[in-house]
Amino acid sequence: MSAPLDYFKPLSDSSTRQRTQTRERILEAAEAVFADNGYHEALVDEIGKKTSMSKGGLYFHFPSKEDLFFAVMDRLANKLVKRAEKAADRANSPLESAEAALDAVLSALSAQRRLARLLITQGYSMGNAFECKRSEIFDRFANVISQNLDEAKSDGQISDINTDLAARVWLGAVNETVVHWLFSDGPTPKETASDLRRLLLASVQVSNPSIKSKDAV
Amino acid sequence: MSAPLDYFKPLSDSSTRQRTQTRERILEAAEAVFADNGYHEALVDEIGKKTSMSKGGLYFHFPSKEDLFFAVMDRLANKLVKRAEKAADRANSPLESAEAALDAVLSALSAQRRLARLLITQGYSMGNAFECKRSEIFDRFANVISQNLDEAKSDGQISDINTDLAARVWLGAVNETVVHWLFSDGPTPKETASDLRRLLLASVQVSNPSIKSKDAV
DNA sequence: GACAACCGACCGACCAGTCGGTTTGTGCGT
DNA sequence: ACGCACAAACCGACTGGTCGGTCGGTTGTC
Numbered sequence: 001m002s003a004p005l006d007y008f009k010p011l012s013d014s015s016t017r018q019r020t021q022t023r024e025r026i027l028e029a030a031e032a033v034f035a036d037n038g039y040h041e042a043l044v045d046e047i048g049k050k051t052s053m054s055k056g057g058l059y060f061h062f063p064s065k066e067d068l069f070f071a072v073m074d075r076l077a078n079k080l081v082k083r084a085e086k087a088a089d090r091a092n093s094p095l096e097s098a099e100a101a102l103d104a105v106l107s108a109l110s111a112q113r114r115l116a117r118l119l120i121t122q123g124y125s126m127g128n129a130f131e132c133k134r135s136e137i138f139d140r141f142a143n144v145i146s147q148n149l150d151e152a153k154s155d156g157q158i159s160d161i162n163t164d165l166a167a168r169v170w171l172g173a174v175n176e177t178v179v180h181w182l183f184s185d186g187p188t189p190k191e192t193a194s195d196l197r198r199l200l201l202a203s204v205q206v207s208n209p210s211i212k213s214k215d216a217v
Numbered sequence: 218m219s220a221p222l223d224y225f226k227p228l229s230d231s232s233t234r235q236r237t238q239t240r241e242r243i244l245e246a247a248e249a250v251f252a253d254n255g256y257h258e259a260l261v262d263e264i265g266k267k268t269s270m271s272k273g274g275l276y277f278h279f280p281s282k283e284d285l286f287f288a289v290m291d292r293l294a295n296k297l298v299k300r301a302e303k304a305a306d307r308a309n310s311p312l313e314s315a316e317a318a319l320d321a322v323l324s325a326l327s328a329q330r331r332l333a334r335l336l337i338t339q340g341y342s343m344g345n346a347f348e349c350k351r352s353e354i355f356d357r358f359a360n361v362i363s364q365n366l367d368e369a370k371s372d373g374q375i376s377d378i379n380t381d382l383a384a385r386v387w388l389g390a391v392n393e394t395v396v397h398w399l400f401s402d403g404p405t406p407k408e409t410a411s412d413l414r415r416l417l418l419a420s421v422q423v424s425n426p427s428i429k430s431k432d433a434v
Numbered sequence: 435g436a437c438a439a440c441c442g443a444c445c446g447a448c449c450a451g452t453c454g455g456t457t458t459g460t461g462c463g464t
Numbered sequence: 465a466c467g468c469a470c471a472a473a474c475c476g477a478c479t480g481g482t483c484g485g486t487c488g489g490t491t492g493t494c
Binding site for chain 1: 254255256257258338339340341342343344348349351352355356378379382383385386388389390391392393394396397399400401403409412413415416417419420421422
Binding site: 236239265270271272273274275277278 | 472
């Protein structure tokens with residue numbers, strides 16, 4: 001009946017949309033489950049329950065638990081990096097960009113304890129695979145920071161330091177602050193944000209942390 | 218937790234010694250296996266093989282895999298903290314003590330990649346239990362640093378900063394540097410040590426890092 | 435009738451921990 | 465010196481519960 005030629009367009013726009021929507025639904029649920037339990041303790045069946053979808057259905061969309069986890073991580077990291085970059089763009093000097101990125105990340109993590117946990121901790125249980133993913137993600141953050149520091153350096157805003165290392169130091173500091181908050185009931189990252197900013201700016205030799213209204217426009 | 222059956226029974230000195238010696242042998246082997254594989258991938262049977270001891274024998278000395286892992290962690294952390302404290306004691310000003318502790322840790326970790334990995338990463342797979350342990354251990358390091366910074370502060374050697382936070386920043390920086398080395402073929406912590414020291418000292422507002430880097434091996 | 439999407443009972447690899455048993459060391463009575 | 469008793473130390477085959485992943489089948493849609 002139908003001409004032999006009409007199945008080279010197998011997926012209509014709407015079905016593609018449907019598809020990514022379902023994927024999104026799964027990712028959302030998976031994020032919650034992984035955040036609550038960590039990779040190993042998280043059960044695929046529970047993700048199914050939260051999605052009102054069977055295990056088979058899940059496996060139709062994602063080839064393995066591991067892939068699903070990585071997809072969740074990527075999605076999260078993308079959101080955060082974009083947020084940081086946007087904040088950086090709004091600032092009007094490289095150094096302030098770096099500060100803004102820092103603040104953006106700190107407040108985002110503070111607001112979502114579970115996400116912080118997921119992003120920073122929960123993956124290590126998977127062994128090497130995750131560790132590579134983690135450094136990939138951290139590298140993206142490090143780049144946002146070090147690029148701005150580089151500019152600040154050539155602008156003479158900061159002293160002549162190893163900006164890659166400085167970026168790493170900043171990241172490490174944030175990481176540790178968050179972890180301490182997560183597991184030892186330390187203060188919220190947001191609470192320590194201003195002290196932290198002071199320390200980190202000092203590390204790149206800005207001795208006088210302007211009350212930041214300095215070049216506000 | 219506690220060793221099996223430590224009644225007040227007449228355990229002769231030699232048998233006690235024998236006992237702790239066996240424990241030590243197990244800890245050594247376990248350290249290697251955990252370091253190579255992480256907690257989850259590590260098989261109790263493999264520890265047995267490395268010890269030339271059966272699983273039953275192992276379980277005679279340690280009540281569970283988890284306890285064994287924690288014992289390994291404690292042993293390692295003790296060694297490192299002691300090393301740091303000793304290095305700090307040899308220095309002759311609080312600030313230099315903090316520097317020395319930093320150097321000691323960096324060089325110890327650089328020298329033993331697998332141990333670094335074990336201490337910093339490999340445990341997360343266990344969930345909450347480990348995370349508590351981790352913060353316990355990190356707190357010990359943080360204390361060594363923050364106490365010295367406190368003294369330095371009241372000596373007027375550094376500016377008036379939040380020393381607890383500064384200690385956390387230092388730890389975080391070290392942590393991140395090490396992780397980056399471990400998983401991204403970044404430079405050795407020892408290689409970056411002097412740059413790192415400069416940054417961290419600057420963070421506590423010492424603009425002029427004393428050029429006196431005597432290694433504490 | 436073709437195919438994407440979804441179902442869910444089932445499989446089977448995996449491995450920490452157990453347990454009945456054997457060996458080794460120690461003390462004691464004779 | 466010798467055997468006897470008893471426990472510490474050690475053995476290793478086995479169990480039992482847990483899940484990731486599969487697959488033959490059903491539904492909905494074009």
